[in-house]
Amino acid sequence: MTNTNSGLKQTVLDVLDKIIHPDTAKGLVSSQKVQGFSLQTGESGDAKIGFILEIDGGPSPLADSLKQKAEKAVLDIDGIEAVTVIMTSHSDRPQARAPSPEKTAQNAPLASGASRRMQKGDNVAAQDSKRPVPAGGPSKAAPPERAKIPGVNAMIAIASAKGGVGKSTVTSNLAIACAQLGLKVGILDTDVYGPSLPTMFGTAKTSPEQGKDGKLIPIEAHGIKTMSIGYLADTDAPMIWRGPVVVSAINQMMQDVAWADLDILFVDTPPGTGDIQLSLAQRAPLTAAIIVSTPQEVALADVRRGVAMFHKTHTPVLGIIENMAWFEDPVSKNRSYIFGEGGARRTAEALETPFLGELPIVQSIRESGDAGTPAALKAGPVQDSFRLLAEKIIASLEAPLGKAPPQIIFE
Numbered sequence: 001m002t003n004t005n006s007g008l009k010q011t012v013l014d015v016l017d018k019i020i021h022p023d024t025a026k027g028l029v030s031s032q033k034v035q036g037f038s039l040q041t042g043e044s045g046d047a048k049i050g051f052i053l054e055i056d057g058g059p060s061p062l063a064d065s066l067k068q069k070a071e072k073a074v075l076d077i078d079g080i081e082a083v084t085v086i087m088t089s090h091s092d093r094p095q096a097r098a099p100s101p102e103k104t105a106q107n108a109p110l111a112s113g114a115s116r117r118m119q120k121g122d123n124v125a126a127q128d129s130k131r132p133v134p135a136g137g138p139s140k141a142a143p144p145e146r147a148k149i150p151g152v153n154a155m156i157a158i159a160s161a162k163g164g165v166g167k168s169t170v171t172s173n174l175a176i177a178c179a180q181l182g183l184k185v186g187i188l189d190t191d192v193y194g195p196s197l198p199t200m201f202g203t204a205k206t207s208p209e210q211g212k213d214g215k216l217i218p219i220e221a222h223g224i225k226t227m228s229i230g231y232l233a234d235t236d237a238p239m240i241w242r243g244p245v246v247v248s249a250i251n252q253m254m255q256d257v258a259w260a261d262l263d264i265l266f267v268d269t270p271p272g273t274g275d276i277q278l279s280l281a282q283r284a285p286l287t288a289a290i291i292v293s294t295p296q297e298v299a300l301a302d303v304r305r306g307v308a309m310f311h312k313t314h315t316p317v318l319g320i321i322e323n324m325a326w327f328e329d330p331v332s333k334n335r336s337y338i339f340g341e342g343g344a345r346r347t348a349e350a351l352e353t354p355f356l357g358e359l360p361i362v363q364s365i366r367e368s369g370d371a372g373t374p375a376a377l378k379a380g381p382v383q384d385s386f387r388l389l390a391e392k393i394i395a396s397l398e399a400p401l402g403k404a405p406p407q408i409i410f411e
């Protein structure tokens with residue numbers, strides 16, 4: 001961030017802190033209600049601001065009013081082009097309350113369109129009265145926390161019980177392989193602690209626009225619709241995300257993004273099997289999960305915990321992928337099993353969970369991930385490996401769902 005930007009950031013924070021939260025009698029920043037602050041330079045040269053506004057107890061006129069005040073105050077600052085405020089609640093109750101239709105319209109930012117971008121010149125009052133009722137709004141038939149995402153056929157969590165095993169790499173390349181097989185694919189990167197999707201897809205400098213219905217439009221790259229917490233908030237900034245806030249933010253990214261129409265939405269989840277992951281597995285409308293692991297014993301103990309977690313939440317596990325299975329010397333072609341051999345396969349057998357396949361350590365996988373062009377885009381052995389995995393996954397979707405998998409169109 002340049003000096004000018006850090007000056008502007010401070011100005012915005014100062015302005016936000018002048019808005020007093022009635023519960024704490026302190027400003028929004030002093031009350032720690034503002035998190036994940038981000039500042040990007042827009043096309044006009046003016047700044048685009050994004051932040052998370054934490055509210056207590058779910059939708060309420062107070063939450064709406066604080067949000068409107070915050071948006072207006074920020075837009076009134078010189079040099080600001082747009083502001084996106086994501087409201088999150090650390091109460092478990094908000095989605096369970098069935099608001100009246102009138103109230104739904106007023107509270108649409110929380111019930112459906114929590115993330116919306118305000119532009120300079122917007123009339124706050126007029127916008128509010130015209131705010132759309134959420135598409136597919138609060139459903140009476142399904143529990144709200146499992147509400148299916150309209151237009152998304154299958155939602156697959158890619159999980160790892162341990163960080164750094166290549167979960168995001170596998171997610172990105174699998175998504176591309178599925179798209180190459182003719183499917184419409186999206187990725188939701190929910191790893192609030194280190195979102196890597198923007199880097200892996202070369203979209204780090206982009207931020208999503210808001211559609212007419214109030215939903216955020218995913219950023220399309222390499223034929224994949226992508227959304228990441230990294231587009232909306234500065235996750236590099238030191239801040240403490242409380243578990244329920246994370247879950248609430250993730251839930252909004254699922255429901256408040258214009259995903260339709262997708263055959264598969266892959267969800268890159270934060271590593272681990274703690275409260276956040278459990279809550280996600282319980283509340284997200286997941287079709288199934290895939291677990292990524294490296295072969296060593298210490299990682300495999302975590303895999304068992306991961307599989308158990310999904311079983312507990314009645315989410316079918318499509319299988320386990322072993323990443324970094326070996327390294328092949330480019331000259332001699334000798335394989336070194338750096339992290340041990342066949343561990344994930346044996347664990348899959350012991351847990352009676354399908355073993356989907358293994359991926360070697362390949363320099364180009366890391367390099368292309370860092371360069372924003374996942375390795376599966378390029379013809380060769382890496383692309384072939386991911387295609388095999390994708391074919392297995394598409395085929396195996398049939399079993400847990402008890403219905404036909406998405407149609408594959410070969411060109």
Ligand SMILES: Nc1ncnc2c1ncn2[C@@H]1O[C@H](COP(=O)(O)OP(=O)(O)OP(=O)(O)O)[C@@H](O)[C@H]1O
Nearest residue numbers: 163164165166167168169271360361362365366369
């Ligand atoms: N098969 C592979 N060959 C070479 N490098 C790989 C491979 N898989 C992953 N990597 C590299 O390992 C690093 C970690 O991968 P990645 O970010 O995908 O892991 P992760 O499990 O998503 O991590 P975290 O959980 O911490 O977000 C990255 O630099 C990535 O490029």
